[in-house]
Amino acid sequence: MSSVIVRIPTPLRSFAGGQSEITAEGADVGAVLGAIGADHPELLARIMKDDGQPREFVNIYLGSDNVRTLNGMDTPVSEGDVLSVLPAVAGGAA
Amino acid sequence: MPGPFQPPRVSQMNRISLPAPMREELAAIAVDGYPYETCGVLVGACADDGVRVEKVFQARNLNTERARDRYVLDPDDLMSADLAAREAGLEIIGFWHTHPDHPARPSETDREAAWDGYSYIILSVSGSRVEDLRSWRLNGEGFVEEQVAA
Numbered sequence: 001m002s003s004v005i006v007r008i009p010t011p012l013r014s015f016a017g018g019q020s021e022i023t024a025e026g027a028d029v030g031a032v033l034g035a036i037g038a039d040h041p042e043l044l045a046r047i048m049k050d051d052g053q054p055r056e057f058v059n060i061y062l063g064s065d066n067v068r069t070l071n072g073m074d075t076p077v078s079e080g081d082v083l084s085v086l087p088a089v090a091g092g093a094a
Numbered sequence: 095m096p097g098p099f100q101p102p103r104v105s106q107m108n109r110i111s112l113p114a115p116m117r118e119e120l121a122a123i124a125v126d127g128y129p130y131e132t133c134g135v136l137v138g139a140c141a142d143d144g145v146r147v148e149k150v151f152q153a154r155n156l157n158t159e160r161a162r163d164r165y166v167l168d169p170d171d172l173m174s175a176d177l178a179a180r181e182a183g184l185e186i187i188g189f190w191h192t193h194p195d196h197p198a199r200p201s202e203t204d205r206e207a208a209w210d211g212y213s214y215i216i217l218s219v220s221g222s223r224v225e226d227l228r229s230w231r232l233n234g235e236g237f238v239e240e241q242v243a244a
Binding site for chain 1: 172173194195207209
């Protein structure tokens with residue numbers, strides 16, 4: 001188990017008691033996010049789907065790497081790592 | 095009898111302050127990128143009556159197949175902007191993108207990906223000039239226009 005900092009984007013902080021960062025423990029990305037979901041279920045619901053995968057318009061970074069380019073939610077974490085939750089931004093005129 | 099004039103929905107609560115140099119920076123990128131969509135990140139802070147833009151970042155558009163009317167903001171560029179914002183004591187407050195030869199109004203494609211709580215600036219660009227610049231904020235299922243101030 002590693003202690004990891006999870007950075008919360010501004011629009012989701014109301015679901016995290018106003019916190020910009022939460023420290024949680026886990027062996028991989030999914031476990032860490034699951035751990036914060038125990039205290040903040042509404043926050044977790046906006047990050048992950050019921051199947052444990054990130055929502056379509058959410059990106060999760062471990063340090064400077066998008067976990068989708070690593071091993072997804074199974075990516076192992078180390079003590080002191082930083083997870084950042086960010087919107088996946090897209091759209092266009094048509 | 096026609097009904098009373100209904101003005102566009104403009105939020106009375108939210109105002110986005112976009113200082114002239116940043117507005118000009120966005121316009122220059124929009125014109126330079128025409129006829130393709132350009133996009134980026136708005137970094138700033140909360141203000142008394144809304145949000146205030148302090149920095150604008152351009153990001154790569156990963157949608158190369160439909161770059162004239164679609165964009166996918168490179169998430170790595172967003173991550174870089176987020177780090178820069180935090181180091182400066184600022185926050186990501188929203189995003190901007192262009193609509194070449196289309197109005198500065200959000201499309202259904204824009205709505206599908208939008209998050210509550212961010213500002214979305216859209217620049218309508220045609221040829222060598224920006225025709226319009228508006229800012230929008232998702233409010234439940236629909237967008238509400240924000241007041242754009244200098």
